[in-house]
Amino acid sequence: SGxxxxxxTGIAGxxxxxxxxxxxxxxxxxxxxxxGRYLFKNRNTGRWVWKPTEDGSIAEHDANDIRFTELCGGPxxxxxxxxxxxxxxxxxxxxxxxxxxxxxxxxxxxxxxDLQAEKALLIRMPQAxxxxxxxxxxxxxxxGMEIGDALRCLHDAIGEATFGSKLVLTGGxxxxxxxxxxxxxxxxxxxAIQSVLQETDVRIVRSALGL
Numbered sequence: 001s002g003x004x005x006x007x008x009t010g011i012a013g014x015x016x017x018x019x020x021x022x023x024x025x026x027x028x029x030x031x032x033x034x035x036g037r038y039l040f041k042n043r044n045t046g047r048w049v050w051k052p053t054e055d056g057s058i059a060e061h062d063a064n065d066i067r068f069t070e071l072c073g074g075p076x077x078x079x080x081x082x083x084x085x086x087x088x089x090x091x092x093x094x095x096x097x098x099x100x101x102x103x104x105x106x107x108x109x110x111x112x113x114d115l116q117a118e119k120a121l122l123i124r125m126p127q128a129x130x131x132x133x134x135x136x137x138x139x140x141x142x143x144g145m146e147i148g149d150a151l152r153c154l155h156d157a158i159g160e161a162t163f164g165s166k167l168v169l170t171g172g173x174x175x176x177x178x179x180x181x182x183x184x185x186x187x188x189x190x191x192a193i194q195s196v197l198q199e200t201d202v203r204i205v206r207s208a209l210g211l
Contacts, residue, residue, distance in 0.1 A: 001161075001164030001166075002016050002168065003151075004170060007072060007171045007172075008174070009073055011036030011069045012033050014033045015032075015033075028052055028054060031053070031055065035150075036068045037053075037058045037059075040059075041149070052157075072147055072150070074122060075118060077122060078122055081136075081139055082105070083106075083108065085102040096133050096135060105117045130188070137188065140178045140189055141188060145192045151167065155200060167202050170207040170209075175206050178190075190205075
């Protein structure tokens, strides 16, 4: 048994038991996998909480609570990293060459998403992390630890037996964000996730099936 976590534009998942995906779970029924809507991180305390709803809607939450999707979905990751680059420039720091154009591509007042710019940044950033770019590497590690914290909260909410012993990441972010450019290199994202889940006997892999 184990968990499938799909991280793309949004975040959702499923429980796998004896090779079969559970279509329903407990009182939540078919909506149980809306983990991008049910897992919240408090910006002030850093604490994750589980707030499921029976109809799959987003639960009422404090202004300081941010949903898993809003923190680690693809568009959110691009926006967050771009904001970090903009903050570094405002602080008088010089960005690495790979990200010198990022503040112009992602101005803080942009309303409409630039899908091509998002995709290019989400590809370029993890590659730079493996080239010893400290800004990119620390961001990928931070994202991994956030995913790990969210999964730890999910683990505690649904129980160790239900969570199982294997975690499969799918979706554009789950499969490709932070993947090593060369075989045999340590996976920065998975290592960060595992560092948070170290007290659980969970094996983490990326899906090999593709999009």
